[in-house]
Amino acid sequence: MFTDTHCHLDFDKFDADRDGVLSRAWDAGVTKILIPGLDLRSSLRVIPLAESHPNLFAAIGVHPSDSLTWDGQTITSLREISLSQKVVAIGEIGLDYYWDAAPHEHQQKVLIEQLTLSEELELPVVIHLREMDDNLEGDCSQDLFRILEGWTHNLSRNNNPISNRPGVLHSFSGSLPLAKKAIDMNFFIGVTGPITYKNAIARKEVIANLPLERLLIETDSPFLAPEPKRGKRNEPAYVAFITDKIAEIHSSTREHVAGITASNAARLFSWGG
Numbered sequence: 001m002f003t004d005t006h007c008h009l010d011f012d013k014f015d016a017d018r019d020g021v022l023s024r025a026w027d028a029g030v031t032k033i034l035i036p037g038l039d040l041r042s043s044l045r046v047i048p049l050a051e052s053h054p055n056l057f058a059a060i061g062v063h064p065s066d067s068l069t070w071d072g073q074t075i076t077s078l079r080e081i082s083l084s085q086k087v088v089a090i091g092e093i094g095l096d097y098y099w100d101a102a103p104h105e106h107q108q109k110v111l112i113e114q115l116t117l118s119e120e121l122e123l124p125v126v127i128h129l130r131e132m133d134d135n136l137e138g139d140c141s142q143d144l145f146r147i148l149e150g151w152t153h154n155l156s157r158n159n160n161p162i163s164n165r166p167g168v169l170h171s172f173s174g175s176l177p178l179a180k181k182a183i184d185m186n187f188f189i190g191v192t193g194p195i196t197y198k199n200a201i202a203r204k205e206v207i208a209n210l211p212l213e214r215l216l217i218e219t220d221s222p223f224l225a226p227e228p229k230r231g232k233r234n235e236p237a238y239v240a241f242i243t244d245k246i247a248e249i250h251s252s253t254r255e256h257v258a259g260i261t262a263s264n265a266a267r268l269f270s271w272g273g
Helices: 018-027 040-051 064-069 074-081 104-121 139-157 176-184 201-208 236-249 254-269
Strands: 002-004 030-036 056-060 087-096 125-130 167-169 188-191 215-217
Touching: 002 215, 002 236, 002 254, 018 030, 018 236, 030 040, 030 087, 030 236, 030 254, 040 056, 040 074, 064 087, 064 104, 074 104, 087 104, 087 139, 087 254, 104 125, 104 139, 125 139, 139 176, 176 188, 176 201, 201 236, 215 236, 215 254, 236 254
Parallel strands: 002 030, 030 056, 056 087, 087 125, 125 167, 167 188, 188 215
Antiparallel strands: none
16 A cells, blocks of 8 residues: 655646556555645646545645745635645645745745645645755755744644644655754655665665654656656656665565555545545
């Protein structure tokens, strides 16, 4: 029983065979898929897609690289479309100093507004973090964690229901100290295809030192295809390769890792077993 907690199934790369992609996912044992929005337009697009199948769910939000699309009406629109029962999270949101598509101060402002919406709606968040030059730590993580620490403190102070499940750090590529700090704030850590790459020594060391109870499996399809599919279009059925690598790192089994990460996802997104 696998879950894919991050798949851009709405992208046009799936237009030709989306039904086939889903059939292969179900045949591979995938039971739940989360489709995140990247801006208001894609957030509007993922909801009917999620509503088309009982095992598909949606996250809505504005990605930091798309934060210049944010205007005075965006927060109102997100609030309105959050009424769909298939919306289980706010995301993909966060900070990105790698592509630097928007001023850092603006990215932070848009992030804070969406965290406030998350708090209001009592929905967890899907957090994007990417450092300049893909460093393990830097200004991006420092700014992000400063914001998240204040936000999670406020959740706890107000006894918000998501204080013990505030969200996931998507496709985490940072340091072990950062991962542990995130876990201390009750975040989950998202694991994607690069964990299977031969040169992913740092990622493997981080995952080896984190409890399975704090991990989620994500494909980030159509990106980041795992070995042996690297270089090809990624799809949800490939969660098995990520699961196997985590099992190898933790001296466990595919079934054990799949079960725990599926349970973690159900706890975070409240989408049932």
